[in-house]
Amino acid sequence: MKLRLLVLVLIPFLASAATPAERAIVRAEKAVEQNAERPEAYNELATALARRARETADPEYYVRAHRALDKSFALAPDNFEGRKARAWVLLGQHEFAKALEIAKALNRQVPDDVLVYGLLTDAHMELGNYKDALESVQWMLDMRPGNVPGLTRAAYVREAIGYLDGAIEFMTQAFQRTNHSEVEDRAWILTQMAHLHLATGKVREAERLAGQALELFPGYHYALAQMAKVRAADGKHAEAVELLSKRYDAAPHPENLFDLAAALDRAGRKQEAQAAFREFEEKARRESAGWDNANRELISYYVDFARKPAAALEIARVEIARKQDVHTLDAYAWALAANGRHAEAWTQIEKALKVGVKDARIYYHAGAIASKLGDRAAAARKLLAALGAPRLVSQRGATLEPSRGQKER
Numbered sequence: 001m002k003l004r005l006l007v008l009v010l011i012p013f014l015a016s017a018a019t020p021a022e023r024a025i026v027r028a029e030k031a032v033e034q035n036a037e038r039p040e041a042y043n044e045l046a047t048a049l050a051r052r053a054r055e056t057a058d059p060e061y062y063v064r065a066h067r068a069l070d071k072s073f074a075l076a077p078d079n080f081e082g083r084k085a086r087a088w089v090l091l092g093q094h095e096f097a098k099a100l101e102i103a104k105a106l107n108r109q110v111p112d113d114v115l116v117y118g119l120l121t122d123a124h125m126e127l128g129n130y131k132d133a134l135e136s137v138q139w140m141l142d143m144r145p146g147n148v149p150g151l152t153r154a155a156y157v158r159e160a161i162g163y164l165d166g167a168i169e170f171m172t173q174a175f176q177r178t179n180h181s182e183v184e185d186r187a188w189i190l191t192q193m194a195h196l197h198l199a200t201g202k203v204r205e206a207e208r209l210a211g212q213a214l215e216l217f218p219g220y221h222y223a224l225a226q227m228a229k230v231r232a233a234d235g236k237h238a239e240a241v242e243l244l245s246k247r248y249d250a251a252p253h254p255e256n257l258f259d260l261a262a263a264l265d266r267a268g269r270k271q272e273a274q275a276a277f278r279e280f281e282e283k284a285r286r287e288s289a290g291w292d293n294a295n296r297e298l299i300s301y302y303v304d305f306a307r308k309p310a311a312a313l314e315i316a317r318v319e320i321a322r323k324q325d326v327h328t329l330d331a332y333a334w335a336l337a338a339n340g341r342h343a344e345a346w347t348q349i350e351k352a353l354k355v356g357v358k359d360a361r362i363y364y365h366a367g368a369i370a371s372k373l374g375d376r377a378a379a380a381r382k383l384l385a386a387l388g389a390p391r392l393v394s395q396r397g398a399t400l401e402p403s404r405g406q407k408e409r
Helices: 002-017 020-034 039-056 060-075 080-092 096-109 114-127 130-143 148-160 164-177 183-199 203-216 221-233 237-250 254-266 270-286 295-305 309-320 326-338 342-355 360-372 376-387 404-408
Strands: none
Touching (some): 020 039, 020 183, 039 060, 039 080, 039 183, 060 080, 080 096, 080 114, 096 114, 114 130, 148 164, 164 183, 183 203, 203 221, 221 237, 221 254, 254 270, 254 295, 270 295, 295 309, 309 326, 326 342, 326 360, 342 360, 360 376
16 A cells, blocks of 8 residues: 555656656557547657657657558558658658658648748758758748747758857747747757857857756757867867767767767877777768768768778768758868869868858868868968857848848958
């Protein structure tokens, strides 16, 4: 009797310890048990599983989500909400082209669904279709001003076009509008805010926000990575290694192992770094043919650490054939430069810079390439940009773009 009473007392505490995604999974599984003939229950389960995948970085949750959606479609072929969930799961698996195809079809069917525009925005951004992404996210904000999914995506677009103050503004609004019970969502937004503040040189603010995210969602793999960047910015490489080790334990993906290996190298732990790099290369090569891969990190490893330029270009050609976002363009340019093809490299990195992105790594690569081409003035400008603080721009309402004059300065 006492044991039963103890269990009853503990149930509320155990429930409160569960994450939002875990609670959503329990609710959806219960709904499936109660009425296994409702496709909506399987759609809700798939969505909850996809949320849990983000919380944990465990790809098995995406596999389970697809299984749930298969059952939904068996009951109601091509049901709208199920297709939305399928596109979202595919985005999580980095199947951006497939997700975009589904999202476009959904948008043609129901042109006023706000979240479908979110799916379009995500896919376009990852593929490098920035004009289309800007148009999609503007629809989200025009149709439902102040909606959180629209604000976070608008921040992402603003960052890509170099409008960092505007990105911080939108992320801050999104955080303020997110329900306090959604602890993972809030931790994710805080982590993005930390990233943006670090990009503008506000290291202490980035530290505060990343710390707040870790308090809200202890052991959160995204926040651990961001705090490691803060520690590296402070020159505390041993602490960065510790944080990235915890992150890799929580999310053992090749790209996370690459970051750990690079941190070990910066910390002077060369033998450990070499062992980690070897393990990274083996794991990254195994998944390099798929969409969810560590190919950009593999290119960086081959150029900057292993000195294997031909291998870097081989991987870069695979990636650039799939997508042309600014970071893939940068990786391709860097691989071309490593192979002595500097004119081609400049053409590619110029495409990234024209989007407006303010990224020290891309600026550095552009400066190094310009130097090899003998353009000292361009090299100096890009290298100074890599070292300097990003340009601050003013805002104009809820529009996503800075004004014409600001863009041209």
